[in-house]
Amino acid sequence: MRTPDAVAAMRVTDLLPPRGHRGRARLGRWRVGADEAAEALAMQERWSPGAEGHPLPAGEYSVLLVDDEFSMSDAPFVLRNYAVFLEEAAGDVLLTGLGLGCLVRGLLARPAVRTVTVLELHAEVLELIGPHHRHPHLELVHADALAWRPPPGRTWDVAMLDITDDRELVTRLVEHHAPHVRALWPDPADIADEPPGPDVAHLTARARAAAAG
Numbered sequence: 575m576r577t578p579d580a581v582a583a584m585r586v587t588d589l590l591p592p593r594g595h596r597g598r599a600r601l602g603r604w605r606v607g608a609d610e611a612a613e614a615l616a617m618q619e620r621w622s623p624g625a626e627g628h629p630l631p632a633g634e635y636s637v638l639l640v641d642d643e644f645s646m647s648d649a650p651f652v653l654r655n656y657a658v659f660l661e662e663a664a665g666d667v668l669l670t671g672l673g674l675g676c677l678v679r680g681l682l683a684r685p686a687v688r689t690v691t692v693l694e695l696h697a698e699v700l701e702l703i704g705p706h707h708r709h710p711h712l713e714l715v716h717a718d719a720l721a722w723r724p725p726p727g728r729t730w731d732v733a734m735l736d737i738t739d740d741r742e743l744v745t746r747l748v749e750h751h752a753p754h755v756r757a758l759w760p761d762p763a764d765i766a767d768e769p770p771g772p773d774v775a776h777l778t779a780r781a782r783a784a785a786a787g
Contacts, residue, residue: 602785665731
């Protein structure tokens with residue numbers, strides 16, 4: 575699976591309603607026109623010239639807010655961060671955080687993936703997003719990823735510990751899940767010390783405003 579195909583496989587806007595709300599979780603829709611798409615591409619060329627593909631083509635995207643803060647979008651500038659993991663994942667997969675279910679959708683479409691288990695801290699996210707991703711090989715668990723313990727003998731082939739950009743916290747997650755997962759992503763050493771580039775920060779703010787409006 576090539577990276578553009580991986581990004582397309584994770585889009586969920588066609589599965590989700592335009593808007594929804596459960597307690598701390600809010601689902602919204604981001605309608606991107608040609609002008610905003612061109613602006614996003616120009617920003618990427620200026621601030622992230624090494625990035626591949628268009629970050630935000632014109633169209634509609636889903637956005638998830640938790641406590642009114644940006645949590646997830648199925649816009650390409652977000653999804654391409656997960657493309658390599660999606661292309662390499664196989665067997666039994668463990669995820670921390672459901673988000674919009676983008677990675678869940680992509681994984682369940684791969685013949686190499688046997689099962690997907692998701693640990694989600696917020697019950698409201700499970701209630702809002704979970705019903706749109708029902709699948710016999712998917713297990714959604716309401717749990718704190720740093721406290722949860724699997725059933726005795728249960729193991730996974732690979733895990734994506736995708737709930738933070740904090741290197742110290744990712745290190746704790748890796749240590750906590752290492753006994754029952756063969757390969758864990760990301761490597762804490764790969765987490766950048768600096769904040770996201772101005773283009774990503776700007777687009778994330780646009781997504782949040784669209785979902786909150």
